[in-house]
Amino acid sequence: MRILITNDDGITAPGLKVMEAIAHQIAGPDGEVWTVAPAAEQSGVSHCISYIRPMRLEQLAPRRFAVEGSPADCVLAGLHDVLNDTPPDLVLSGVNRGHNVAEDTLYSGTIGAAMEAAMCGHKAIAMSQYYNRYNHDLDDPFDAARQHAAPIIRQLLQSAPWHDKNYASFYNVNFPPVTAADVKGVRTTRQGARTTAAFGVDPQMAHNGRRYLWLTHRADNTSAAPGSDAFEAAKGYATITALHADLTSEAALKSIAKLDADF
Numbered sequence: 001m002r003i004l005i006t007n008d009d010g011i012t013a014p015g016l017k018v019m020e021a022i023a024h025q026i027a028g029p030d031g032e033v034w035t036v037a038p039a040a041e042q043s044g045v046s047h048c049i050s051y052i053r054p055m056r057l058e059q060l061a062p063r064r065f066a067v068e069g070s071p072a073d074c075v076l077a078g079l080h081d082v083l084n085d086t087p088p089d090l091v092l093s094g095v096n097r098g099h100n101v102a103e104d105t106l107y108s109g110t111i112g113a114a115m116e117a118a119m120c121g122h123k124a125i126a127m128s129q130y131y132n133r134y135n136h137d138l139d140d141p142f143d144a145a146r147q148h149a150a151p152i153i154r155q156l157l158q159s160a161p162w163h164d165k166n167y168a169s170f171y172n173v174n175f176p177p178v179t180a181a182d183v184k185g186v187r188t189t190r191q192g193a194r195t196t197a198a199f200g201v202d203p204q205m206a207h208n209g210r211r212y213l214w215l216t217h218r219a220d221n222t223s224a225a226p227g228s229d230a231f232e233a234a235k236g237y238a239t240i241t242a243l244h245a246d247l248t249s250e251a252a253l254k255s256i257a258k259l260d261a262d263f
Contacts (some may be wrong), residue, residue: 001031004088004117006074007096008045008109011037011066015095015129018142022127023092025150026157032063034088036078038109039066043098047072047112057081071113079120090157091117094127095145099174101128101221101229101239102192107199111172115245118170123162125153125170130177130233138179147180148238149173156240167246174233174241184236191241192228194220 003023007016016037023033039058048070055069057077065082067074075091093113100108110126117124129135129145140146156171163169172191176183201213224230229239 071109072116091124096128099130103198135177144175192224192230195223
């Protein structure tokens with residue numbers, strides 16, 4: 001199996017090393033693992049692409065490249081340049097340092113990379129490690145992802161639908177902030193919604209007298225509904241959420257159908 005991996009934390013991120021180890025487990029001794037990741041951290045860029053400027057691609061080692069661009073750029077570079085003649089069987093994005101659940105999913109470059117791969121017709125999985133005080137001081141904060149990711153990937157490859165719609169499904173996997181031994185199990189979940197806005201701003205004055213705004217993040221995951229990614233990950237479960245890029249609100253579309261008219 002040939003696997004392309006990327007992330008949004010950058011080419012030097014510890015989580016990328018974890019993903020490379022996971023990918024080698026899946027690819028097997030005769031497989032190939034290719035890394036095309038951002039040269040610098042690109043967290044929060046969502047599905048951004050470098051539409052109005054070129055991106056620099058640098059080979060760092062065999063099957064290892066850095067791109068001066070977004071995670072989605074990295075997928076495009078990997079699919080249409082690095083592996084143009086030998087397409088991958090699977091695209092993996094992560095392992096992100098921090099969870100990507102609920103509203104975070106919309107901002108995540110980790111998710112954006114997987115979405116781009118799915119839109120290009122490839123199987124794609126985004127993976128994130130919930131990171132807080134419970135695993136911050138562990139010898140391996142990524143222990144849950146490191147130990148449980150490969151079995152989940154194999155199960156998805158064996159049984160999950162992939163290209164069942166025009167906007168192909170891809171999968172968002174989150175691991176709770178505990179050791180691998182303390183993960184309670186796996187839950188298939190919906191994308192959650194917290195009861196408070198995920199982001200705000202904190203105004204501060206710098207020493208030079210200029211005013212700056214720092215983004216703040218409220219992550220009250222248990223305020224999301226049971227059965228959602230945010231709630232179940234906070235309760236100690238690894239979560240799997242099926243996503244696709246189609247943003248159509250089917251319920252609202254039915255409600256406004258009476259506005260159809262010919263002129």
